[in-house]
Amino acid sequence: MQYELRTQVIEPRRKTFQYLIDRYGDRPASRYEEGTIDVQPTEHFHYRPLWAPDKELYDESWSTFRLTDPYSFTDPRQYYYAPYVTARASLHDAFARTLEYLESRDLLDRLPEQWRRLIAQVVLPLRHYESGAQMVGTAAARFCYGATIAQCCAYAAFDRVGNAQILSRAGIALGGGTAGPLQDAKQAWLDQPSLQPLRRYVEELLVEQDWAVAMIGQDLADRLIYALLYRTLDEAALLGGAGGYSLVAQHLNAWFADQSRWLDALYKAWLADPEHGGANGAALAAVVERRLPAAIEAVTALAAAADDLVGAGCRATVEETAAAVRTTLSALGAPIKEHSA
Known part of the structure; x- marks a missing residue:
């Protein structure tokens, strides 16, 4: 008896979930869209936070920055779990090879x-x-509104x-396989005068309610630090x-370029929002006017310490980067003043 093998194509009844069809039309959705869009919990919450009874567990009012549609922002990298893990595994494998070469x-x-x-x-x-910064990102993932x-x-954290x-790992390699440089670095973070403005800046971010x-x-702070160090x-x-330092710095510089992509896209979404764009722009300008001078002060102290050691014109870099930050945010549509007080 002979059997004939034939391929049978079964057409799906629908191309994706109904909520995605309602939003984007009847077309195949990407895995990023299926795992991200409209998954923010919006109802059936069992209780309000005892420490903030005026808010829901997931509440847009945790921040002054609002979007009419939280999903008007999407990650330009299209990261959900699988591609994120793959990308970061590649980054750290590349660093491991660099470290092996250095050693x-x-x-x-x-x-x-x-x-x-x-x-x-x-x-x-x-x-x-x-x-x-990891703690800042974790808090943001908890209190923000919209899964995108x-x-x-969360990935930034x-x-x-x-x-x-x-x-x-670079510090351990510098110490010949010992943790001595890391212990010294911890003490420097606590005591070294050139690091205290930056430490204070970070601690103030940790208690920021928005x-x-x-x-x-x-x-x-990232824009100033990464431009300076890496x-x-x-x-x-x-x-x-x-x-040897350059080989290490390239990996962190590449990471920051990737990090900036989604933040710049979020700024654009905030500023372009049809209902809240004006208020978001004013709020962004206020944050920059308040926080940028403190960031400049903190990173300038770091730059001064670097200049004392290698004389690379680091303080000038901080000033140039700060001016570029204002220009960049102004180009996105935020009413940023040319010079902060």
Whole structure:
């Protein structure tokens, strides 16, 4: 008896879920859309927070920044769990290969003394800055409204753990496999005068009640710090015989470029909102006017310490980056003043 194998195509009755059809029309939806859009809990909450009885567990009023439709913002990277984990696994695998190369060639041991001191006194303590940023991102993921925003905030929080691990692994390698540099970095974060303005800045963000204000404040400091440590000092390291530092910096610089994509998209969504755009723009300008001077002060102290060690024009970088931040946010539509008080 012979059997004939035939392929039978079964057409699905519908291309996606009804709520996505209602929003986007009858078309196939991406996995990102199916796992993200309209999944924010909106009703049937059992209780209000005892410490905030005027609000629901998930409530738009946790922030002054609002969107008429929370899903008018989508992550330009289209990250849901699987692609996010894949992307970050690739990033950390690449760093592991870099670290292996550095150790095999003793490139960290061969760093000029001033660059070793720079890493130990300026860069490694920022693993605690990253830890603070992780807490800011976690709070934002809890209190924001709309799953597209919550996903980005949660992934950003996880990223900060990874960034702290990158710095920690570099510090252990610098110490020849010991945790000595990390212990010194922790003490420097607590006591070193050049780090105290930044530590204060982070701690103020941790007690900020508005999750969006805290995230914006974090982003302002990030833009200054990442431009300083992982772009300006990266270039100075290449010219100053400290290629080992440059190899580490490239990974953090690449991460920040990815981080900025979703935050810039969120700013655009806030400012372009048909109902709340004007209020969001005024609120964003107010946050920048309040937080940017403090961020500049904190990072300038860090830059001064770097200049004392390697003389890379770091303080000028902070001023230039601050001006670029104002220009960037103004171009997005926020009424940012050219110079902050």
